[in-house]
Amino acid sequence: GESVGLHLPTLSVQEGDNSIINCAYSNSASDYFIWYKQESGKGPQFIIDIRSNMDKRQGQRVTVLLNKTVKHLSLQIAATQPGDSAVYFCAENLASFGAGTTVTVRA
Amino acid sequence: KAGVTQTPRYLIKTRGQQVTLSCSPISGHRSVSWYQQTPGQGLQFLFEYFSETQRNKGNFPGRFSGRQFSNSRSEMNVSTLELGDSALYLCASSLGSSGGANEQFFGPGTRLTVL
Numbered sequence: 001g002e003s004v005g006l007h008l009p010t011l012s013v014q015e016g017d018n019s020i021i022n023c024a025y026s027n028s029a030s031d032y033f034i035w036y037k038q039e040s041g042k043g044p045q046f047i048i049d050i051r052s053n054m055d056k057r058q059g060q061r062v063t064v065l066l067n068k069t070v071k072h073l074s075l076q077i078a079a080t081q082p083g084d085s086a087v088y089f090c091a092e093n094l095a096s097f098g099a100g101t102t103v104t105v106r107a
Numbered sequence: 108k109a110g111v112t113q114t115p116r117y118l119i120k121t122r123g124q125q126v127t128l129s130c131s132p133i134s135g136h137r138s139v140s141w142y143q144q145t146p147g148q149g150l151q152f153l154f155e156y157f158s159e160t161q162r163n164k165g166n167f168p169g170r171f172s173g174r175q176f177s178n179s180r181s182e183m184n185v186s187t188l189e190l191g192d193s194a195l196y197l198c199a200s201s202l203g204s205s206g207g208a209n210e211q212f213f214g215p216g217t218r219l220t221v222l
Binding site: 034043091097 | 111140142148149150151152155163165197199201209210211212213214215216
């Protein structure tokens with residue numbers, strides 16, 4: 001079946017550096033993608049979304065890039081902070097999530 | 108505005124029993140989605156309700172069911188519990204307008220343990 005997945009299960013980043021979290025999807029008909037952040041003991045929190053008619057969208061310290069040619073999605077976090085330590089999920093529409101990438105920020 | 112609330116927060120059941128979980132969405136939100144989260148599996152979509160009707164459904168067996176009330180509160184039920192049903196069950200609400208591109212707000216989840 002169709003699936004959404006993340007490339008790496010873990011990512012360790014030095015505080016202040018930029019983080020890049022990647023995600024691949026297989027359903028070329030998908031038209032909406034979302035990134036979520038989940039901190040320990042909490043439910044996922046919406047970070048940013050992008051529709052398929054865009055290839056880039058920026059938020060506060062975050063940028064999502066969508067490459068429909070290779071069916072790839074990425075989340076860039078600028079100047080990573082300790083509070084960014086969490087599990088990050090990409091999702092295709094509202095129904096298909098990847099397993100998540102655990103981001104750990106080193107002081 | 109209050110966030111999404113889920114009750115109970117923790118639940119322990121034994122195999123064969125059934126369980127009902129409750130979700131109260133953000134006021135004004137008409138869409139409620141349910142997810143199962145297990146270690147290594149990420150979030151698995153169960154179903155979405157909008158205006159008391161199931162609008163989308165994931166690939167879960169019929170033991171998993173849900174409903175939505177006129178005030179948009181939702182319940183999900185799992186019958187004949189199995190050990191593998193142990194998970195964090197998350198509920199998310201959104202405005203639910205057409206197109207599906209609505210920001211979802213998740214509740215804290217109900218941690219179900221099946222013994």
